[in-house]
Amino acid sequence: MRPVSYSRVRDVATAIATVTADAGAAYLAGGTTKVDMLRIYAEASQRLVDINDLPIDHIEVQPDGALRIGAMARMNDVAMAPLVMERFPVISEALVLGASAQLRNMASMGGNMLQRTRCTYFRDAEASCNKREPGSGCDALTGVNRGHAVLGTSKHCIATHPSDVAVALTALDAVIHVQNTGGHHAYPIDDFFLLPGGTPQREHPLNHGDLITAIEVPALPVGRNSLYLKVRDRESYEFALASAACALRLENGVVAEVRLALGGVATKPWRARRAERALLGQPATRESFARAAAEEMSDAVARPMNEFKIELAQRTMVRALETLAARGDVS
Amino acid sequence: MVASHLPDAVQGPGPVDVVLNVNGATHVVRIEPRVSLLDCLRDHMNLTGAKKGCNQGACGACTVWVDKRRVVACLTLAIACEGREITTIEGLAENGILHPMQKAFLSEDAFQCGYCTPGQIMSAVALLAEGHAGSDAEIAEWMSGNICRCAAYPNIRTAIRDVRDGVGGVGSAAR
Amino acid sequence: MSTAIGRPVDRVDGLAKITGAGRYSAEIALPGLVHAVLVTSRIPSGRIGHLDTYDAERAEGVLAVLHHLNLPKGGSVPALLPSLFGAAASGQTFFPMQDEVIHYAGQPLAVVVADTLDRAEHAARLVHITYEHTPAITTIEQGRDRAYEAEKIFAGFIPGRITRGDAAAGLAEAAETVDLSYHLAANHHNPIECSATTAVWEGDRLTLYDSTQGPNATLHTVAELLNIMPSHIRVVTGYVGGSFGCKAMIWAHPALSALAARAVHRPVRLALSREQMFSGCGHREEQEMRIVLGADRDGRLTAIRHHKLSPTSHFDDWAEPSLSVASSMYACDNYEGVYRLIKANTMTPTFTRCPGEAAGMFVMETALDELAERLDLDPLEIRLRNYAETEPGTGNPWSSKGLRECYQRGAELARWSERDPRPGRERDGNWLLGWGMASSAYPVTPPGGPQRARARIFADGSAVVQSSFADFGTGSATVMTQVAADGLGLPLERVRVQYGDTDLPNTAAAVGSAGAGMVSAAVHVATTALRDQLIAQAVADERSPLHGADPGQITVTEGRMHLRERPDTGESYAELLQRANMTDAEALGTWNPPSMMGTGYGTMTFGAQFAQVAVDPELGLCRVRRLIGVFDPGRVLNRKTAHSQLMGGMLWGMSQALLEGTVMDPAGRWSNASLGEYLVPVNADAPDVLIETVETTDTVVNPLGVKGIGEVSMVGTAAAIANAIWHATGRRHHRLPITIESVL
Structure with a gap:
């Protein structure tokens, strides 16, 4: 790791002012991404501003029924919050299936939104990577790309977004609350995560000094009948090859409401809007689930090593939908 | 916007005095801010119970507690632990009396080479405190952040069950 | 009289391990200790163009930067000799940092020494190297057309071609044959403790704290490399955080740590990083195998033809002996085994738990199942029909063999006879269930x-x-x-x-x-x-x-x-x-052990393994629900530690079947050189494992009749799992690991 200086802040305004004023500064929250990135020279902050003492770690219900998760709430605390488990099992499950218990004790929810891809070429500071070093090329295109994305890719980047919980939050139309020296901004989560396009280095709309303060999940009754299905080689402690966050409400055997998002196969947490549209009003059958899943993946672009993901993602969606449908008509 | 408080003084990047509470005792170490809690314990405090297996949060051998929560010390900066309570395997036995989990690991042969063992034990004790030792499947899932290359996993689960159930002469549930 | 032997005694080093008090080789606290970090090659083949140490040497805390231009030249590189001989045991006949030639990615090019680890690591990044590339071969696919039949492999101990009888004639008379091709991924050992050496000089006396399976192997190897008297070296190995073969031979780092310590006049610790563990201490090579089995109508083998193709380094003709145990597992008069090699830009492959046996027996034991299927024979029955009463090839009696009892007891525990032999018949929700079995065997080799x-x-x-x-x-x-x-x-x-x-x-x-x-x-x-x-x-x-x-x-x-x-x-x-x-x-x-050249007996540990798997064919998932192993290890010295080791080996076999594979990047580097990307089992992957032993009396191998258990239990597990996957799904798999995309 390069030499780095350190200071600790205890309130949000100071945190923002401190980082904003120093182009070389960065926030240090749980450290599970930041320390890793610095150690492998994928990032180069000169100063770390420790925000672990910021009082923004509450998990609470808003008057309108929305769930508000403070950015510094730890993954495990959110996963185990009765409120979350009851109203949004998909969030709780996505969290528990991510990382390990130790990492979940450390990692903050805000930090999770900013975690970096596991692409080996991004992580190898000397490889060509447009995300790490714009214009340097993309070794993943011709390299080992089994784990890479098939949706939302560009000729500049095929790195998979690594988060599980962001997929759940995307399915639920969460809102990312950000504060900076200019005030407060709220980003619908689907606008927060950017496609790589020609600027894979730009993963979100935040500017230097912007601080995520909270994540808000709108009140959504269908969230109670939701799940997160994660498919991977190893039974635990591994990133997804494909995952689906899904919430479903049936009325008389017909899809009345559905939320579907994909992880492990896309360059950002992938809201499966095409599939959702194809499902609404359709009978809750394996056939219509499969048709919708195929529709979602119809534009997928595979590389030789990750072609299986197109099929796997469809089957993952179908399994998630079938599982929820089998839980019965909860309308 | 006016900052309501000044930040704590900027420290580093050169060596600074860091005050750490480890296993109930206060230590002052002179380290650079980039030094991880793991390297600080091992190289600067001569507490080598927490092990280095990957240095990137992928094995769990460095599991310690910070404010009673299990974390990986390799991705924790030592300086960020000022004012927090750090517990390592060296602080688990009390007055020389082994923790029941340590005894259970020994009697169930829940290790071979022993290198992941301190991390496994720190994780296992925390697991019980968290209430995640209900079934074997739950134990397995919540212990999956600690890799044992000797693959003593079934014996690790048995040791945890022993302590949970207070059987095998290892005493009642921990903590 | 025996009162202590056999008892399930707790480990004598257990207290040190559960309290964290045991000191491993990178944990020796010494006054004035400093840290060495390796700088390794990015490219697999070429030369160093320019090695610029200016920034590194001026970085905070740096004491020395050693490289091919300033490293003191010492003695000679010892021959590649397995460390079981007790002599010098260099893992490859190449010692780095002698010239500017690059033979493999990960080859050490420089050593940076600094007062703290962070400073040494940072300075290592400041060594700027330019390369002159030359074409590289790093995979079987790239080098297939350059393959050659090895004269000898495995340090010269095993001929490249082994025959008995007439395989062609045996196949011609066969009533049924199978002819199958396999691909097995490269593997890395990945003990959780990375290799490390701490070197201390006192005058001309050297003490090395080294993480090794053979302290004397380190001593003799370093003595030759540095050209110093063995009597002047002491190697201390208190605790070792696992090895699985990567610390069985001696690689460059112990000698480099000694050279670094001599250069800076301070005790030096040199620990490989996890990434460096993938190119610093050998690997199990990628391998292709083709096996042809012929049998008569009763399932008795008439011929075995078993060929292997694998990459080795430019220095050594090394292949793990994948054909050996598989060639003497079953009674068969006609046999042909051939090792073919490709000179590649990798380091010399090395021993990895069950070196060869795990790979070759995967092939034999899954092929035998396919043969049994064609002959409509029970998998256990075909093994019994080919039971080798004497050692195939030599006709020597076995020093002891309890395999029949292992089969019988394993089959009882697995309720083998109660299963529906037809594939795809048992279901549990989305999971298809299946049982499979395989034989295990591992040679007993004296030191x-x-x-x-x-x-x-x-x-x-x-x-x-x-x-x-x-x-x-x-x-x-x-x-x-x-x-x-x-x-x-x-x-x-x-x-x-x-x-x-x-x-x-x-x-x-x-x-x-x-x-x-x-x-x-x-x-x-x-x-x-x-x-x-x-x-x-x-x-x-x-x-x-x-x-x-x-x-x-x-x-x-x-x-x-x-x-x-x-x-x-x-x-x-x-x-x-x-x-x-x-x-x-x-x-x-x-x-004085019996001669390595032969005791007049066949000496092997045997076993039988049974596995139950659950396959979710839609999602491509394969999970092992149960493993059962029965082995005949001779005398069991400690039931508790023996069972742990047997269990570990079986779970390694599970890992071989379903998880482990190192993949070569097109640039000629291992692409998944981390514990996040090279998958080893976690707790949730490991099923409960049932182990029993059949105690046999063996008066040949050693005074107490101990046949050894560290590896036999890994042999056959992967095959039992693959056979179980067939039983669950009706599909055969010929590539390891068996991944989601191959099950889909």
């Missing part, structure tokens, strides 16, 4: 020279037993205590053992599942010699109650020598020694 231990008893009746071997989690220190207690006739708590230090009596490296056999033999010889010496002293001592007795009629219980028939006649060791004004007595025991 290459005399193995020694020293036993010393004090006048109070307590004893210290010493031997130089390292215990890297195998339990050798624990069984050594048990063997010593029985040899001396002492209670366990009166025996202390000392090991892991080349200043102690010589042993070879504990490799090839030979550790327990050789250590127990040496300790048995030493302790019984000391016992007999004290009995002789008592018999000769006029003041002893045993004076004039027949030594053959004297036994020792709880430290007291007495007549076997009249236990009241006797005295303790302590009484004898104290009366003679002796503070202690000691004996050196030397075990």
